[in-house]
Amino acid sequence: MDLGITGRTALVTGGSKGIGRDVAHLLAGEGSRVAVVARTKADVDDAVASIRDQGGTAVGVLADMTDGEQVRRAVAEVREAFGPPLIVVGQTKFTVPGDFADIEDVSTYVDSFETYTVSQIHLLHAVLPAMREAGWGRFVHIGSATAKEPVGNIHHAVANATRPSTTGLLKTVSDEYARYGITVNTVAPGWIETQNAVDYLRANAGLETEEERRAWMLGNAGVPAARMGRPEEIASLIAYLCSAQAGYVTGNWIEVDGGHHRSAF
Template identity: 75%
Template sequence: MDLGITGKVALVTGGSRGIGRVVAQLLAAEGCKVAVVARTKADIDDAVASIASEGGEAWGVSADIGDQEEVRRAVTEVRERLGSPQIVIGQTKFNIPGDFADITDTDQYVESFRSYTMSQIYLLHAVLPGMKEAGWGRFVHIGSATAKEPVGNIHHAIANATRPSTVGLLKTVSDEYAQYGITINTVAPGWIETQNAVNYLRDNAGLASEDDRREWMRDNARVPAARMGRPDEIASMIV
């Protein structure tokens, strides 16, 4: 299928693993020039090599998008190497589980806000001017379904408190920038079978096998399909 995005520059944060990696692969398959942005160089290099082996064009940048200066540097490097990003996938990972009574260090809420929301502010400031100048842009944030409806049985008071702020921010910016041909959306997955999610269920719910996870999905998470979603199912929709 030709989605009409051939030749566009796509910047994918968290593009070395999980959903982000599959998004990067699919964007490259659509003819985009993909910048894979993540923290760990070895993972970036592996993702870039995988895309190249399938005939795609990709380049890697190591950066922490929770740091404004690193975001500016990364976007500048992408612009100089590939061109101005017109497609941007934004996401971060912040994982401190616990019920409300367990969280005694309240600065962790601030750290979570900085990770989830400030990182997207930094990205938006860095890429929106170029999108506005081009008269076309796509910004997709990979968030979480818990931003809309917190799930009590996974014990994430901090994330449940701070994730909604990112959605509110992006909806506000979306309304302001739609007039320039720019769309800004949040995709909010539930349980997706990334390595991070598998590790979380192993460490926090004692689920060691696929059969254990399927049973838990059916009985605890109330997922009718009795399975976790696949990364490609979310990534294909984003693309």
């Protein structure tokens, strides 16, 4: 399928690893000019080289997306290299595990809110004006299924408290900007087989092998698919949401979790 985004400029935050890297590759493969944005130069350089080796067009930008000044600079660098980014994939990470009783420092919750939600405010302010002027834009946030259905047994009280605020923000923005041809959606992965997730399960559940992880997914996590998802299974949906064909899909929360979410709605 031709996604109709040849020549578009795409900015992919966290594009050097995991899901973000797969998204960057898919968008480049569709003819978009991709800016890989992350904090670590070696990882960014490796991702950019990989895209170019496959015939794609890419540039690397170093930035911490939780810092408003760095966000604005990153967007300016992308604009100078390729033109304004009309496709934007946003994500940030903040991990302070623990149950509610374990975390008494309220500033931890504040830091989490700033990482998950304020970072997206900075990014939206930086990219929406050009999208509105162009009459076309795609903004996809990579969130987490726990924002809608918090999971207590993974001990992330802080994330469970602060992730939903990002979802509310993006739904509001999607309503305000849909009339300008701009879509805003959240993709919510469940258990995805990234290195971080594998390390977490090793440290907290003692799982060493894929067979052990599959059994745990079904018996403990309650994932009907009985396995972790693959990063490319998330990336493919994100690429579609960035497409010309997805112009009537906006304001949505789309879970990709192997059936983990139990509600029919």
